[in-house]
Each structure stands twice: as C-alpha cells, then as structure tokens.
Amino acid sequence: MRAVIIMGPPGSGKGTQAKLLADRLGLIHFDTGKYIEQVVHDKSKRNNKIIQEQRKLFDSGKLCTPSWVLKITKERASQLAKIGLSVVFSGSPRTFYEAFGYSTEENESKRGLNFKKQKGLMDVLKKYYGKENIFIFNIEIPDKESIKRNSQRLLCSVCGTQILDCKKLKILKPKGAEILRCPFCAGKLYRRTLDSPETIKTRLKEYKERTQPILLELKKRGYKIIKINGKPLPEKITKSIIKWLI
Structure with missing residues (x-):
C-alpha cells in the first residue's frame, strides 16, 4: 500500500492528476475539496448549524474549520x-494543523478557529502506510x-x-438557445462558486499563508518533496509523477 499527496495552488491540476493516477495505478482518489463541497451543500443538512458555518466559509473561498476538516x-x-x-489525496492536508494536529499560528485564536490538539493526517498515514510509502508531490504554477x-x-x-476550453463545447438546443x-x-456544465476571480485571489492568499508552511515542516521531518512543473499538458505531468511511483 502507498499514500500519494498532491499539493499545489488552486488551478494547478491537483484533482486532474490525482484522478489520472487513480485510474492508471489503481489508487483511491480522495478529493478533499469535492468531499467538503458535497457535505456543506447536502440539502439534508442545510439546517445543521455546523454545516451552515462551514458552507459560509467554503463558498467565500476561505478554509473550513481545521478541526472539522x-x-x-x-x-x-x-x-x-x-x-x-x-x-x-488532492486537497489534504491544507493547513499545518490538518497535517500535524497542532497549530503554530499565533493569531488563530483571534480568528475563532477550533484548533483542539489531536493526531494529524500525517500521523495516520505514517501509522497505516509507513513513512517510506508516502509520496508528496508539489505542482507549481504562477499566480496568473x-x-x-x-x-x-x-x-x-x-x-x-x-x-478548461469552453468555447469549443457550445452546442445548440432545439430552440436555438x-x-x-x-x-x-x-x-x-457549471461554474463552481469557488472560481470567481475575487474568490480565487482569496484562495491563493490562503494557500501561501497556511498551506506552504506544511512543505517546510515535512522537509524537516524527513519527507521528500518532489517538485512538479504544472505548466505542461496533463498527460506530460502525469508521466513525470508516475516515474517516481514505479
């Protein structure tokens, strides 16, 4: 068994690569973002106060409460x-807390976030898969x-x-619409609430402030971070990742 973690800023293709790897290598794709989106927009839970709070954060482009995620x-x-x-994984861990189970951010208490100390995701993965079977890839693309x-x-x-290229996909309804x-x-086809320009900028800011420090800590703990150029076509990126897994 092995655990693969795909990291990178919004739009870097984390989900696409995870799906391709899952199909080709027989892995289970756990897309944290989609999973959270399904939970917070579950109509049967619309009256749940916790879900309401998480949905508000999610739809605004901010990270949901770390302890809940x-x-x-x-x-x-x-x-x-x-x-x-x-x-x-394509979306976890997103914060230092999610990765390691505790926070080093001094201002988190002021943000009203729940940072109750517990085991982090990396502890769980290390326990079940072994450190040598955890592969971490960081897909890099410019903000623009x-x-x-x-x-x-x-x-x-x-x-x-x-x-991505929607102009080529237009067809006509019977009435011409x-x-x-x-x-x-x-x-x-639909556009996610997360993909408006304003929300994207918020997500990039959140990524730089709260996700990138995870990579530094992982290096300190002896994990190898494999950098991947996210500009080429998906197929080429997939090949560059697979060569590390076979």
Missing part, C-alpha cells in the same frame, strides 16, 4: 487503509496561470470532468 479526513483515510487500499485556469474552468454536473455540454457524457 481534519476529523472527517482522518476518518476516511483510516477506513481506506484498514481495508488495504492505496490512496491519492492559477487565476486564468480557474476563471475559465467549468465542471460537468454528471461525470465531474473539468473543462446556446448551452454548454460535457464532451464525454453531454451533462450540463
């Missing part, structure tokens, strides 16, 4: 490991590229495929 992520990771499945990609991106409401359809399943 860590709890649901660890539970899922443990379930997969206990039944002998390898996993690839991140904003451009996210602003153009649409998602399929049926199969979840990400579409122009709509966008997925080229793979013809499902309707």
Whole structure:
C-alpha cells in the first residue's frame, strides 16, 4: 500500500492528476475539496448549524474549520487503509494543523478557529502506510496561470470532468438557445462558486499563508518533496509523477 499527496495552488491540476493516477495505478482518489463541497451543500443538512458555518466559509473561498476538516479526513483515510487500499489525496492536508494536529499560528485564536490538539493526517498515514510509502508531490504554477485556469474552468454536473476550453463545447438546443455540454457524457456544465476571480485571489492568499508552511515542516521531518512543473499538458505531468511511483 502507498499514500500519494498532491499539493499545489488552486488551478494547478491537483484533482486532474490525482484522478489520472487513480485510474492508471489503481489508487483511491480522495478529493478533499469535492468531499467538503458535497457535505456543506447536502440539502439534508442545510439546517445543521455546523454545516451552515462551514458552507459560509467554503463558498467565500476561505478554509473550513481545521478541526472539522481534519476529523472527517482522518476518518476516511483510516477506513481506506484498514481495508488495504492505496490512496491519492488532492486537497489534504491544507493547513499545518490538518497535517500535524497542532497549530503554530499565533493569531488563530483571534480568528475563532477550533484548533483542539489531536493526531494529524500525517500521523495516520505514517501509522497505516509507513513513512517510506508516502509520496508528496508539489505542482507549481504562477499566480496568473492559477487565476486564468480557474476563471475559465467549468465542471460537468454528471461525470465531474473539468473543462478548461469552453468555447469549443457550445452546442445548440432545439430552440436555438446556446448551452454548454460535457464532451464525454453531454451533462450540463457549471461554474463552481469557488472560481470567481475575487474568490480565487482569496484562495491563493490562503494557500501561501497556511498551506506552504506544511512543505517546510515535512522537509524537516524527513519527507521528500518532489517538485512538479504544472505548466505542461496533463498527460506530460502525469508521466513525470508516475516515474517516481514505479
């Protein structure tokens, strides 16, 4: 078994690469962002106060409460490991706290976030997979590229495929009204609430302030961080990642 972690700023292709790796290497893709989005927008939980708070944070581009995210992520990771499945993460860990179970940020108490000390995701992965079987990749792209990609991106409401070049996908309804359809399943395409220019800038700021320090701490703990150029086409990026896993 092995655990693969794909890190990088918004729009770097974490989800795309994780999906490709899962398909080719038989890994389970755990997309933290999509999982959280499903939970916070679950209609059956719309009256849950905790979910309401998390949904407000999520839709504004801010990170959800770390203790809540860590709890649901660890539970899922443990379930997969206990039944002998390898996993690839595209969205976890996002904060120092989620990674290691404690925070070094002095101002977190003022932000009203719950940082109750507990085991972090890395502790869980190390326990079940072993440090030598944890592979960490950091996909790097410039801020301008991140904003451009996210602003153009649409998602399929049926199969979840990400579409970047939407101009080529326009078809006509019987009445002549122009709509966008997925080229793979013809499902309707939609834009995520997270992909507005203003929200993207907020997400980039959050990433730099709270996610990048994780990489520094991982290095201190002896984990190898493999840098990946995120500019080439997805297929080329996938090949550069796979060579480290075979």
